[in-house]
Amino acid sequence: MKSRRQAVILEVVDHEALHSQEELRRRLRQRGFDATQATISRDIADLGLVKRAGDGAYQRPGMEATSPELARTALERAASSFLRRVERVQQLIVLRTGRGQAQALAEALDRAQPPEAVGTIAGDDTVLIIARDSRRAAALARRLETYTEE
Numbered sequence: 001m002k003s004r005r006q007a008v009i010l011e012v013v014d015h016e017a018l019h020s021q022e023e024l025r026r027r028l029r030q031r032g033f034d035a036t037q038a039t040i041s042r043d044i045a046d047l048g049l050v051k052r053a054g055d056g057a058y059q060r061p062g063m064e065a066t067s068p069e070l071a072r073t074a075l076e077r078a079a080s081s082f083l084r085r086v087e088r089v090q091q092l093i094v095l096r097t098g099r100g101q102a103q104a105l106a107e108a109l110d111r112a113q114p115p116e117a118v119g120t121i122a123g124d125d126t127v128l129i130i131a132r133d134s135r136r137a138a139a140l141a142r143r144l145e146t147y148t149e150e
Contacts, residue, residue, distance in 0.1 A: 005033045006043050010060065013049060015113070017057035017068075024058065071112040078108035079147035086148070088141040090134050095127040095144065102127045116140040 005028065012018065012027045021040045028035050035043070049058045082101040087094045097105055106122035109129065116136035121128045131137035 002043075005035060005039075006047055008033060009040075009043055009047060009049075013058045013060070015068075019056050019058075068112075071108075075108040075112040075114075076147050078105050079144055083144060083148050086141050086145050088137050091131045091137045093129040093131060093137055093141050093144070095129065097125050097127065099125050101125065114140055114143075 008028060008031050009024065012024065012031075016027065018024050018027065021037055021044070024044075025035060025037065025040055028040070044058070048061045050061050051057065052059050082097040082105045083095055084098065085096040087096075095102070095105060102122040102125050106120045106127045109117065109120050109127070116131050116139055118130045118132055120130075129137075129140065131140055
């Protein structure tokens with residue numbers, strides 16, 4: 001039970017900006033874990049979670065402090081700088097960049113965690129995005145194309 005609860009805590013703090021133990025307790029309850037403040041406090045200590053300097057949200061130690069909004073902004077910036085062409089084949093999206101720029105764009109995509117994407121693979125000038133399905137691939141491809149038009 002403890003290891004499952006702690007795994008959920010890590011998943012939640014990786015995806016949401018939670019600023020208090022009470023917010024974390026509510027998220028755990030939504031996922032079926034009824035934990036006391038004392039238990040959550042011990043879990044935070046066991047996991048070594050720290051508060052981010054910028055907004056005071058919990059994070060894993062050593063993690064870069066990137067909120068979802070900052071990650072999306074960084075993706076927009078990377079795409080507008082590096083993205084040259086977007087091609088979609090069913091649920092696969094191929095992004096073309098300049099030489100040596102694919103890794104930076106893939107990292108920005110990974111940090112932004114677009115809900116349409118399962119994952120990315122990057123080479124030197126190509127990024128492959130695997131989308132959840134064709135419809136979501138089309139939506140993500142359209143969104144990425146808008147970044148190159150700005």
